[in-house]
Amino acid sequence: MKTDQEKRRVLDRLVAHYGRQDWWSSENFIQDWVSMILIQQTTSANADRALTNLAGKFDAQTLLNMPMEELQELIRPAGFFKSKSQYIKNIMAFYLEHGGDLAAFENVATEDLRKQLLAIKGIGEETADASLLYVFKRKVFIADQYALRLFNRLGFGPYKTYRELRQDFMPLVEEKDVDLKLCQEWHAVIDVHGKHFRSQKEMDESWLMVD
Secondary structure (H helix, E strand, C coil): CCCHHHHHHHHHHHHHHHCCCCCCCCCCHHHHHHHHHHCCCCCHHHHHHHHHHCCCCCCHHHHHHCCHHHHHHHCHHHCCHHHHHHHHHHHHHHHHHCCCCHHHHCCCCHHHHHHHHHCCCCCCHHHHHHHHHHCCCCCCCCCCHHHHHHHHHCCCCCCCCHHHHHHHHHHHHHCCCCCHHHHHHHHHHHHHHHHHHHHCCCCCCHHHCCC
C-alpha cells in the first residue's frame, strides 16, 4: 500500500506542474452551488450555457420562487432539466430553511454537515463534497472520476468506489500545512490533468512518482 507521503507527493507535484488554478469560484456562491448541479452528466460547455441563461438570478429566494417551467427552460442546455431544476430548488430550500446565512452552519461538524447535504435529493457524494469545499469552505478531498482513474493508474488502488478513495485520502487534508486553498487546488489540478490524459492516452506520468 502506498503511503500518505507518496499520495501527497503526487498532489503537490500536480500543483507545481499546472500552477494555481483559482478554479470554480465566482463572486456569488449561489452560482457556484447551482453549477455543481448543472455540471452533472453533461459537458462544461452545456453547463456554461445554462449558467449564462441564469445570469442575474443567482439568489436563493429568486430561484426557489421561480416557476418550475421557467427554471427548466433556462437550464435546458445542461440536460436533465426537469430533475436538475428540482434539485436546484431543493438546495435553495435547504439553505433558506437555515436562515439563508452560511453562518448558521459554522458550528456544524464537517461530517455532520455532509450527512445533511447527502439527505437532499439531487446531492450525491461528489456534489456534497464540492459543496463543502467551495460553498462551506471545509477541507475535504473530492474523489471524483479523474482522481479515481489517476490513482489507480499510478498503482495506489485498486479503488472501486468514490467512498473508498475518499476515505483513503481524507487524512491528508488534516495535515498541518494543508489549508483550504490547497485542498481546492488539489481538486482543480487533478481535473486539469485528467482532461490532458483523456486527450493524450500515451502520456508519461512517471514524473509524479519518482523520488
